Amino acid sequence: MPWHERTGIAASIADLSRWRWGEMLFWTLALMAILLFPNRYLILTEIAWLALFVLSLDLILGYAGIISLGHAAFFGVGAYVAGLLALHHYIDEPVLALLVAGVAAMALGFVTSFLVMRGADLTRLMVTLGIALLLRELANRFSNITGGFDGLQGIVMAPVLGMFEFDLFGKTSFIYCLVVLFVMFLLARRIVHSPFGLSLRAIRNNPLRAAAIGIPVNRRLIAIYTIAAFYAGIAGGLSTQCTALASLDVFSFERSADLLLVLVIGGTGYLYGGLIGAVGFKLLQDALATWTPQYWQFWIGLILIILVMIGRERLQRWIAWGPERIKRMFDKSGTAAAAREKSS
């Protein structure tokens, strides 16, 4: 049924997945960045693939409630697969290679999902952490393939779709990453607004009740974990393709931990948290690194401690003041809240 014929409940349901103006603003700004910051392509590119990576974590943590400290495992697999494909000229065309990288990570995600289904949060933290460590050591052990600590070197990227050469200034890289991010975002948006996506939120809220209304909880969690692994693999592939480098640190614990940090900064469970968090985190990192090149991590650490010491409650009230406003511009709860304010 075309949407304009919908009335009553059908209209209200359709309204749940309507595009908010904040969303359009966000993507317009992202697009304008191509023109506005021609000498910041490097950091913009990093923000774009980091955003995709965080989006992946948001799918499992923000929607399905699966916490992970080893999401870099999938990022790393994607990064190495994309690197190896390009280095040995198995697949030169970047988009196709990127898909293969994503699928490889997805396969790993599917296999390991069965381990992650078992147990509660702490178990999941340990299992995901363990898997990432395991992969890192495997990559280290098989240094003949992965290049060990030096990483894969001498990667030369072929033009995207055979048409767009990677240039020195990183313009192609950024546009390429932005387009991939946008396409993947659209897919994620579709997923979270589908019956499947809603069932994930129900599971995160109350798995007992979800099962009681006929939702096969584990099967749904396996599905989203596998999808998220695909996303992380694509993000990893992008990072390799845009930097022409893949080294052991793609698997590092810091990468997984930073990821969690970025998502928490941006807010979970509304898709834009990852994107906004990535922008905020990278800009903060960049500003601190310029201001105090040697000790910028000190300030990141200090900021973290302050945030935590203030306490979750107050923190949410203070910090969330901004994000909550932003969140409302993106989220249906915003319109619901606005409607309530209007009616009262």
Added chain:
Amino acid sequence: MTPALETQGLIKTFGGLTATRDLSLQVARGARHALIGPNGAGKTTVINLLTGVLRPNNGRILLEGTDITALPAHKRALMGLSRTFQINQLFADLTPLETIALAVSEQRGEGMRWWSSLVNDASAAAEVEALLQRFHLADVMNVRTATLPYGKQRLLEIALAIAAKPRVLLLDEPAAGVPEAERHDILAAVASLPREVSVLLIEHDMDLVFSFADRISVLVNGALFVEGPPNEVARDPRVKAVYLGEATDA
């Protein structure tokens, strides 16, 4: 005719404690059956066994003649066994609209669909709308469940169980904790359940039990103590003793 729901020699132990003792219970089709008993009699354990939250140590559970003892909870729900919870088990971050739409789409087997938006055909939308209207939730359908008044949450609890289109419905103390002013809506919702749905009610509130049930089973220490029509059970001296005994303990 095979009963809607039947247990045969059900036993459940927790460590050394026997919560369910050799329980054989039959809920007839279309029945309004109540399961009562003093605190700690094991009523909620029985519900958890029936719905698959717990597994029995021994015995069988039959849903309309089909053995469901080994099935996981979600399969039982899809086969038509639905329940409400004594303490609300809702999706706090979802709105009533989302909650009911989700249950309807799961019931229609569309839960794995990720490429289309929620409830995109007219009959499903009508179903969602009818449920929201019937349970007085239409006016709050876009409010986060966590912030709903308790009575509304209680109604959503029942609406959610009904949305699964049950053949057998287990109501675990549906009116528990509901303020007096909001009780009426709950009782009306329970009373107006379609006749073809067989209901097993677990309740403390004797007014509700005797106004609703056409058959009552009394559970004591996990075993079936007395069973019969309401007037017989009400007159039974042993039942009085059990309840009075509890009263003097308290």
